Amino acid sequence: MTILKNRLFWPAAILLALLIVNVFTSNQFITLQDGHLFGTLIDILRGSAPLILVSLGMTLVISTGGIDLSVGSVMAISGAVACLLIKDLGNQNAVGSVLLIMAVAIAVSAALGLWNGSLVAIVGIQPIIATLILMVAGRGLAQLITAGQIINVQSSPYATIATGFFLTLPVAFLIALAAIGLIAVLTRRTALGLLLESVGGSPSASRLAGIQAKRITVMVYVVSGALAGLAGLIYSANIKSADSIYAGNLIELDAILAVVIGGTALIGGRFSILGTVLGAVLIQTLQVTVVGIGVPSKATLLFKAVVVVVLCLSQSVTFREKVFGRFKSRPAVRAEVPA
């Protein structure tokens, strides 16, 4: 009974249902092949890594009552920077150089996050507009970096972060796991989580409680930028090329959706890391399921709409009460107020 009341029960149930559908539609749901795990489930885990990363950052931003629309553009920039640098390497397979380049790309992304954070916290621009600026201009920057073309790289260490396997598990998923762990520790083992929730819950009360909301806000956007950058690397490593136009296109919407499904309110305050991860995996699974059961492309959006409707209704306490509550005993019917 208490499980049923948990906010995350219904998303989890829908995720499970979708996974079960996939067990039937796929040739291999999960098997061991070429020394690593393989199958639809693994595809889902691997494919959801970028979205998980972006959604993690988004969760923190949203918990302060903000929003970050620029994540997609940051992904594009990060991938473009990395591919541009890797392409010019003498030996594209030099692990050290590739790692260094990835660090540079993430640093660039973090700097972009710093820009966002400063606009929000110091200049005082509403987050949606502050990050919209980078959303628009950032993609232009990415296109400028790649000259509007797709930059191909042939670097196996780079490709590994997206397509490689370690201990039979996909590296991309392991990276996502590490990020989840890091963010969880960062927010729940320190006091950061509390301070974030407090800033999101009531900025004015937080200020009077002596919380340095500005510093925290800036930090959150930096983290979001860095995570988006990492997601951009995985995205581009997956196709071994930098696609400045489509990388991260519309991912902000999916990320926000994942956060909301995970039980974090858009107005800020309480947030749930686990919920967000669940939301992100759910969205990815939905994507895969659409292909798996062969929903015709023109009906894909309708199918998604139905799932999202079911999801948001099932998460609504009042809806459940109204639909299932009829079976509960209710107090005797009372007359209406005389007008």
Added chain:
Amino acid sequence: MTTIDATPPSTNQKAAVNPRRRVYRPNTKYIPILATLALLIVMYVSGIANYRNFDQPSVVVNLFRDNAVLLVVTVGMTFVILTGGIDLSVGAVISLTTTLTATLLQGGWPPLLVLPLVLLLGALLGAGMGAVIHYFKVEPFIATLAGLFLARGLALFINQESIPIRDKLWTTLSDMRIPLGEHTRTTPTAVVALSAVLIAAAVLAWTRFGRNVYAIGGSADSALLMGLPVARTRIAVYTVSGFCAALGGVLYTINSTSGHALQGSGTELDAIASCVIGGVLLTGGAGYVFGSLLGVLVYGMIGTIINFQGDLNSAWTRIVVGILLFGFILLQRLVTRRAR
């Protein structure tokens, strides 16, 4: 209340100039709007200074014509945002409206039936989302995102292709020009859009519904405890937004005499951005439709300047849009902060 005599405080109330009266300040609530307007004019003037033919009246006229759809949608969005909500479905409702209108007209339905039908559909969709948001306490973001998927999904399901409209009424409206001056004419779409702004402004300023919108945006809990019709109002704003989006869709079909399931995609973000640029607070409760109008015009002006510039490739187009937007917002902040 046994010790203190209440006389002293009441005596000073009768003083000629009430000493307790708060310091009078000029009407600060209009400063953001005035600042935005001033900056818009600065933008326009610098356009004239820099570009050939920018001083043509058609530049201004086209600003309203080209942004008629966005303007109408933004008006609806303003209502929603003022209550502290958000409506992501507007772009998709445009898609659905244009597709449906074009399909029905192609199928030979009478235009005077199609028009109210699609408008009603938009309003109903909005009302449905509003009801879900209010009664089931679903986040507006997620409810209207589902609305987005649903509306665009339906549109694509009905017809993926771009459908021409050859109906007489539509083509007549599309070709119709309303003379404004010697060489300037405008279209009915622009007139409809401007009327929408005026009506919305009047509704927000002078009707109970309008004031309830602001109250809910200020604090929905308080509004409820004050005995305001929160449910009705909240559903109504999403209905208004859905209606406006459908009206925007109709204007779209008139503007382009065609319908297509991808038309209007991304309009939601433009509309939200326009509201916010115009000084409407996303948290609700503060802002004006005229602000949103200015927001749309700023957006349009940026586009116009880029078109006149004419030597930017796609990458630079985006960057320059970003820079102009940034410059504008920054100046707006500085001006309003000074003035306060």
Added chain:
Amino acid sequence: GCGDKGDDTGSGGGGDGKLVLGFSQVGAESGWRTANTKSIQDAATAAGYELKFSDAQGKQEKQIEAIRSFITQKVDVIAFSPVVTSGWDAVLKEAKDADIPVILTDRAVDSQDKTLYKTFLGSDFVKEGKEAGNWLVKQYEGKTDPVNVVELQGTVGAAPAIDRQKGFAEAIATNPNIKIVKSQSGNFTRAEGKTVMEGILQSTPKIDVLYAHNDDMGLGAIEAIEAAGKKPGTDIKIITVDAVKDGMTALSEGKINFIVECSPLLGPQLMDLAKKVKAGDTVDQRILTVETTFTQEQAKAALPDRKY
């Protein structure tokens, strides 16, 4: 009956007597498109024209806005690649009333009034789909085994996606053995091409042929096929459209079997036409771009001079 505006159109836009061409591009949705833009910009410079370029970011309303802006700016010639086929009558009429000739590039419009534009320069998406289908039909001529085809569509609702699907379907209808078993949108992108192909590989037991609406999705799919332990081009035959450099490389490496070209290099042809229509010369209503198809051998030969 709109009024008679355009009393001073003769003066042209440019103060220095250069021909002014207003070009409204669909957007920058692919490398193909960027190459197209670049070709036009370069050709304009080479021809000494002043180019007013505008990017519509895939939105019809922006394109209409740009064309109106060109009219206000009094350019000499307007050219544009329409985002969608219908809905241009009104704005084209405005251009006509202002006496500005219009050239369509790359994509057609379905206007009934053919006098609204001077000419249409570009490829025919339906024809591209047909070429792809015809090649496939020829490959399996005389064989009786069923052929399972997977189709990776472009963006749902986009004109090239619809037409390439249509043309292909028409062509393969001649052979009932060839069946499309899965058809999903990969949004014209590499990443989605890859993820969608991953899913299809997992859920479809036997795939003989992959038809992708552009090279990028095909290239993404190749990654997925390789990851699944299959050989692209051999285990699964691959047909794509566009012939950008990366695609041609894969074709020459044997990972793709056939590419239908869709050339973005319209610039020189466009400048030529612009000059003609400005001068009032008559031009053909329909001018096809010089395009071809490539097999693996042809690709090897053509690859060294491929610029985009």
Added chain:
Amino acid sequence: MGEPTTKPVLEMTGIRKVFPGVVALDGVDFRLFPGEVHALMGENGAGKSTLIKVLTGVYDIDGGDILLGGDEVHIAGPLAAQKAGISTVYQEVNLCTNLTVAENIFIGREPRTFGKIRWGVIRKRAAELLERLDLNIDVSAPLSTYSLAIQQMVAIARAVDISARVVILDEPTSSLDASEVEQLFRVMRRLKADGVAILFVSHFLDQIYEISDRLTVLRNGQLIGEYRTAELPQVQLVEKMIGKELATLEGLEDKALRSRTKSAAAEPILQAKGVGRTGAIAPFDLTIHRGEVVGLAGLLGSGRTELARLLFGADKADTGELSIDGKPVTLRDPQVAMRRGIAFSSENRRTEGIIGDLSVRENIILALQAARGWTRPIPRRKQDEIVEKYIKALQIRPADPERPVRNLSGGNQQKVLLARWLITEPRLLIIDEPTRGIDVGAKAEIQKLVAELSDGGMAVLFVSAELEEVLRLSHKIAVLRDRRLIEELDNGAGVDAERIMQTIASGQTASGATS
């Protein structure tokens, strides 16, 4: 004050309301007669506000009946309640601060012609209405520009202007000072004479005895009884409310604390010289020593809150110099003040105090945690220890540290706030209306606590609308008038409420000449 002869206008029987984990109301009966003022009494968390919210349909009831004018009714919500003739001021000021004062009074029932709101009429009538409450403010300014006390008056104005048969006032006087309370009572008496039934909640026993005819006592969600005010001595009332012998409440005895002597030769902690802020408070000088309790006295809107905020850096001063421990500082930010050992608890607990979503524990440790920085979390065990200690010391109920603070009763939220600042062990504690909405027992505890802390060396700046409280606790009293500090008095013999009111009254000429 006649015995009700008519039938009750409102009758509630066997009302039960359960929140997850708490039975807020358990079989409560309540009657309200026309033309009476009926006080609802009980400790913090007894269920008073809940009973009111049940009555106005904010909460659904889990059991019991409500009869209005003899008919059984189901009230769906505040709107329905208003239509049924019940007009309410809820405990936390529930107005829309983004709207103007006038609008807050009239929203939902604006006078209109052809659907168009008549703004001129609204402004005029609002001004008149507030005038009757002796409040002279610009009604077309947003409500947010006014202090909480004014907002409370506006809420009252709204409620009494709605023509209703039942008027409910849940702690309307919690931050009003004597004269405003007097105005309110005048209005209440008039309503009463018109046959309106008034339900009144207050923790000030004096007020209860002054205005109410009958009273109902609740304890722990249960009905203790209904009494005629005149027949129930104060001592017995308190006993019924807290369920204990009065002996444990010696702190209630007036003047128990004030004879304390200030430790001599205490060094100053904070010195303000000419500190001020345009539009808020005129430049003032003030010195606060170690172990000293400085009280701020003044009327509504006299600038007490504004003064306190400047000393914490909640607002930035634009003139003057401030030094702490003799060293000059600029308080750009509350953080700076906190680092110097200053703490400030705002009068506006709902928007500037509690963070509703967070638990009691999190709210309590928040300031301490902020001071330590996010990298040094307070170990959970330590948190639990501190929180448990203060829940006990301040009698926070329910004593569940993991409950969201939003679900606590108003008085208990106030205690949580107080705890938040006490645990930071500040050297100067600035508390603005700390006893707002706190019941008699707890108030005495808090006063005792303040006295103890100052004995232990902590300096306290104490702001309260209740003059007696200021007098009882302070060593020194700063008197404000019209946003100007007009006098500093050492609290000793000869200083009493009358003397201070005189200062305020006579200050009129002084400020009239200088301003």
